[in-house]
Amino acid sequence: MAIPVIDFSKVNGTGEERAKTMAQIANGCEEWGFFQLMNHGLPEELLERVKKVSSEYFKLEREETFKNSTVAKTLNDLAGKKSGEKLESVDWEDVITLLDNNEWPSKTPGFKETMTEYRAELKKLAEKVMEVMDENLDLPKGYIKKAFNDGEGDGAFFGTKVSHYPPCPHPELVNGLRAHTDAGGVILLFQDDEVGGLQILKDGQWIDVQPMKNTIVINTGDQIEVLSNGRYKSTWHRVLASPDGNRRSIASFYNPSLKATVAPAPALVEKDSEEINQTYPKFLFGDYMSVYAEQKFLPKEPRFRAATAM
Numbered sequence: 001m002a003i004p005v006i007d008f009s010k011v012n013g014t015g016e017e018r019a020k021t022m023a024q025i026a027n028g029c030e031e032w033g034f035f036q037l038m039n040h041g042l043p044e045e046l047l048e049r050v051k052k053v054s055s056e057y058f059k060l061e062r063e064e065t066f067k068n069s070t071v072a073k074t075l076n077d078l079a080g081k082k083s084g085e086k087l088e089s090v091d092w093e094d095v096i097t098l099l100d101n102n103e104w105p106s107k108t109p110g111f112k113e114t115m116t117e118y119r120a121e122l123k124k125l126a127e128k129v130m131e132v133m134d135e136n137l138d139l140p141k142g143y144i145k146k147a148f149n150d151g152e153g154d155g156a157f158f159g160t161k162v163s164h165y166p167p168c169p170h171p172e173l174v175n176g177l178r179a180h181t182d183a184g185g186v187i188l189l190f191q192d193d194e195v196g197g198l199q200i201l202k203d204g205q206w207i208d209v210q211p212m213k214n215t216i217v218i219n220t221g222d223q224i225e226v227l228s229n230g231r232y233k234s235t236w237h238r239v240l241a242s243p244d245g246n247r248r249s250i251a252s253f254y255n256p257s258l259k260a261t262v263a264p265a266p267a268l269v270e271k272d273s274e275e276i277n278q279t280y281p282k283f284l285f286g287d288y289m290s291v292y293a294e295q296k297f298l299p300k301e302p303r304f305r306a307a308t309a310m
Contacts, residue, residue, distance in 0.1 A: 157257060283304070
């Protein structure tokens with residue numbers, strides 16, 4: 001079983017071909033929570049540059065630090081004990097977050113220019129994907145974007161996590177990244193096209209998200225689940241540590257503004273109330289993030305309830 005791979009250029013077409021592609025994306029959102037886009041409009045040349053600067057940045061600015069990190073030392077100590085105990089509370093991951101207004105790596109030539117250009121292109125893709133979701137959910141064009149921006153304007157959060165999962169000497173004792181669902185809205189992942197490790201939970205089974213060259217993996221976060229009143233689900237996923245290869249993973253998050261109130265779209269609640277009685281709660285995204293910070297690796301339903309109570 002493999003997650004859906006969809007030719008995104010076909011949403012610009014007409015007739016049956018476009019309808020079929022829209023249906024594939026709806027299925028990806030409803031049944032999987034994850035799908036891969038090819039022909040997504042990001043220039044191949046830009047993606048090659050992103051790979052190059054990310055790998056160079058890790059080698060130049062992070063590799064040595066990671067070798068001497070607490071997680072590396074703790075893992076080696078634990079392996080030496082041969083107790084069979086696992087490291088449950090940390091991840092075998094090196095990560096930095098890029099925002100428009102925080103400090104970026106400065107020693108790697110071309111890193112800032114390339115990643116700034118990449119983030120601008122990716123944000124446009126995120127907004128196109130949200131418009132496709134609007135249409136598939138029978139919501140007005142721009143509904144999700146407006147909800148995340150807390151009205152008109154540009155208040156939504158757009159962050160990019162540059163992660164590396166270096167070769168792990170004891171992959172059986174630690175996770176690359178523990179299983180979780182994503183807190184936010186729409187996540188766009190540019191993953192390594194050779195080294196695998198990302199898995200999603202589908203029908204009780206862990207399934208590999210197959211590495212493919214220069215595709216963008218889309219997944220839906222908890223806020224899309226709320227906004228769609230459960231029509232689209234956020235999916236549990238994890239990264240396995242591996243003894244071989246340094247897996248690169250660049251995940252960008254289009255999330256609501258912390259001030260935005262997130263609630264099911266009224267049109268969907270009316271439509272769903274005839275079929276099901278479930279309505280998701282309404283809360284401030286900032287409150288949800290406070291809960292998520294404490295409960296990221298725990299079930300999501302209590303998070304929804306806790307954020308509503310704040």
